[in-house]
Amino acid sequence: MTDTTQPNTATDARPPAAPRRRRRGGAKTSPDARVAPPPQPGARPPRKPSPVLERLFALYPRLFGARFVPLKLGVYEDLLARHPEDFSPEELKLAMGQHARSTRYLESVAAGHPRHDLDGNAVAPVAPEHVHHAILELHRRRHPRTPADAQAGLNARLVARVARAIEASGLPHHDYAARVRSRDASANAVVDEALITLAAQAAKREALLRAFEASGRGEPEFAEMYGIPLDEVRRSLQQARAARTPAT
Template structure:
């Protein structure tokens, strides 16, 4: 007789391992903050340095922040904030004026080198030149649009012929004219109202208001024009005695 077949052992069942009570859970990842969120968090943690106007910060201050506030900022988020913060115009101005750098508690933490101070001053000069060049270009464009509006309102050409003369499409012309009219309205609203002559709403040129001294070229104290009274009358001289 053949021996009966031995029973086939059952396949093992995978059971997930349960963590032991002594095993610590993995640390939660630090959320990445935007530069604006970093700024708000830094102002709350270190108000002596990051509140109010920009102040020159201590060199390699990122390590100090990570040591004082571990796990709050990622390296990438903090680096992005510091690049934006130290590149701001307000920070560059402070770098040219302040005598020393400051730490997280607002205490002096080293003098500003002449090289860093000069680099900040050069960058400010460059930015002013760029700003002035952009402002001048915008002013020139506004003047050209105003001249285009005046030319279009006084021309006898048709719109198509006017566009051909100026080398513009009708769509570009309409956009430029609309912008010129809007800019003219904005200037009119910003211009302060002129006070009426003589302090009276009904005052007219050549007519003095109350309290104004008369001008001998235009009139006399009684309000009549000086040339309306005729030639000046002379008193008769007494007759000379006979000799």
């Protein structure tokens, strides 16, 4: 008779199997089973890159590659003349329009980079009005606003950027304003606010220059006396002196 209290060495001697741990995030899937989730209803499918733009990237990676730069006016005609077998006029026009409206291209224009020819040479500055309109368009894309939002006030960063663009243009402020005025009341309000900001800054610089002239001190001593960084004092004094000099 068999003693049933003794362990069976073939089965009972083995320790019980540890419970299987479940992976976080659900069951493990094979690489072949990993598929993209279905698109949400109403979502736009990703836009495929234009074959013409892909060809332009291959031909001119410095212009249409990872870094965009403003292109010279008339580059469309230059491309047709240089590559008559590569592009049809209609397809090239559509592709160039898509490129010029892209956010990355607008960023390069808004930054004030010079225009380049097909050989990658900087050939001309971007017109101040083109810089201005690129700044406004980028702001609209990144900060869409309802009419109610527009009544709430102007965006301080946009005003500051337009003010910097006005100064970088080298134009008298009234000339810049005349160039960029449009039928868009909100855009004109941004320009007006930027001009007010610049006028206030100019007044502060003039006051600083007068205080410096009355102090009888050198720039380092004056900066220390007012607790202003020396570089800032020198820059402000230089700008104030330039503003006093009539344009020739």
